Amino acid sequence: MSVPSRGSPRSRAEHVRSRLFGLLVHHIAFDGRSESVLARDLSDAYAGREPRPAPPTLAERARLTTAVTPLTDRAERAERAREEFRDVPPIRWPERPGPGETGVGHLDVSVPADLTAGLDATGRALGASRFVVLLSAWADVLAEVCGQRDFAVGVPVAERTVPELERTVGCLIDMMPVRLRGDAVNGGESGVRETGAVVHRAFTRSDVPFTAVAQGAGTTSGRPPVFQCLFALQDNPPPRLDLPGVTAAHLRQPYAALPVELHLEVWPDENGALDVVLSFRRAAVTGTTALNLLKGYHDRLALIAAGAAK
Template sequence: MSSEASVPVAPAVSRAAAAFPLTATQQGIWLAELLQPGESGYHDTAVSRVVGELDPDALRAALTDAQRHHEALRCRLTTTGDGVPAQVFDVDAVDWSYREAAPGTPVERLVGLDSSEPFDLETGPLWRVRLIRTGPAEHVLIVVTHHLVTDGWSHGVFLRTLLGCYLARTQRVRPALPAPGLTYHEWILDKVRREREAQQPDRVREAAARLVDAPRRWAPPGLADGPAGPRRAALLPVPLAAPRIEALRQSCRTVGTTPFMALAGLFALLLARRTGTGEVVVAAPVAHRADPRHAPLMGCMIDVVPVRVEVDPAGPVRDAVVAGRTATVTALRHLDVPYRGISRALRLPPGDADPLTNLSLEEFNAPLGTHRFAGLEIETLPRVALRTRHDLSLSVPAGVSRSPELLVPADRWRPGTVAALAEEFAELVTAF
């Protein structure tokens, strides 16, 4: 029996008449989506296997609860009279379906078109959920969210909200969702204001000056020339055992740096040794969540900063780690200067690929592993159906809780090249 009618939920606040500007990051995502709908690399797919007596009706109701709680899940895009994109938060529909599949069906086949089917940006919602029954007490849960309304941090925010609401629904009580100290649209208005202040000509020129003579494209042996194809990505773990990862954290404390900064320097050293060029530029998405009030918010709350790292290809790994720390700190000084503004200052043509670099470095902080909740065993599955906008990305789990991964467009690389890169990177980490 459905629990939909028995659990009261506070109605969503309608913002149909209120249109809010897009942040600079959202503007770049919007443009990329217009150029390649569904193939832009901005669809975020999270897949979980759920074992136990799952109540689909309670889950469906919990999704509605989550949407009413998080403004980002009610977002759609519109255009103003002069054609400028804006966002409103008035969507009250949940794109949801429940179906059955044969036991043992590969996850890639289950995800299928759901991961790349374009969203209707004007009508929304900009997320979809598919629950697939694969056995008597087993389901696969697929959540696809457009990056216009999410970021890496939002994975955990959404999951905690959904599970809390699901538990309440199964117990037929009202979901207890605390009121946020700051709303998402308030964060957006403040972010846009800070971006406008940061776009003063002197600030933009200062941020762009350190990249004027920087290399644009890293081109090692084994990487094909020309534009990327359909952006379908392969994910390859760096072969590091748990003791090596713990040793990395300890070594970082000795040097006085974070693991992320250390890996940025070692990543630059890896790239430099492949080409003999001691400078690389990587694009790094950085979350704007310094204020504790930001922690419970879901949304696109990131900036991308170009990090220029200078290393000696023949130098010691410790020097590369220090270079990674220096480069990251320098880049963060210009965090509020929009990435697209820097590109324009450098007079780089816009396009469907990153205009500054073909390399990226991300911190991936989505919940991983297996969790037990409300009589269910929930296992987060490896990422599938990925698209990538860069030729090589290093994905670092938050806190370096497990091994980093290399993310590449598979059709752009000669077989075996990326595996060799992963091995060489593991050797650099071990040497440090």
């Protein structure tokens, strides 16, 4: 609202009406890509545009996502994956939270566009994707802060493997564990190269469900077996509401609960910057540890980008 200045007969108050639309969905029926699909469908309906072709039914989705790998070969690769992750040591956080700590904490930091460009330049020079560069830096800082050089992280992998699934609202992801050790946690060029090799091997078994990999990995308390930390590059299309005569902005809400102890997400924006959000269970990870991890991560990314500028 603009307030008129006194004594000005021509001034007036202008009221700007705003509306807040909230949507709460369970992750079992909704993933990150679904945000943009839903926003597009709502925009079409609001503007009176012809609806797009209907998405696949549940039965059709099951058929489209069924892997064509022979069952015998898939079973053998699942057993090899189980063997790889059977002895992953748990991450031992450097500090123990005080008694009674509950809830989820959130920290974030912004990586400007020029720094992001340096990260991408490093990736191109080393034949690595942005995802690999970002994961390599995270492995480096986790190893340093936790004093541990062998651990696993979980990576959400989209199962929208065919064009028909691009217009579907649902949870079409699986978790892919990635074990990081040796050169993969050393940082620098060797760290990026080894992380790239580890990620490539992990994706060769992407059709092996996480439930199959986790069999025999032992029991855990309040989190999935194998990993305690999730790492996600959320490079989904942004959810845009295209409403005639209306300016809309998306407000992303923090997680009220986490399935793991630590969750790092990197959100690219439309101007080339990265929003890095670290969420953590206060009962497992202290705020000091989380802050050291996020600060260390930002410093690692800055060093990588600076190296590309030389």
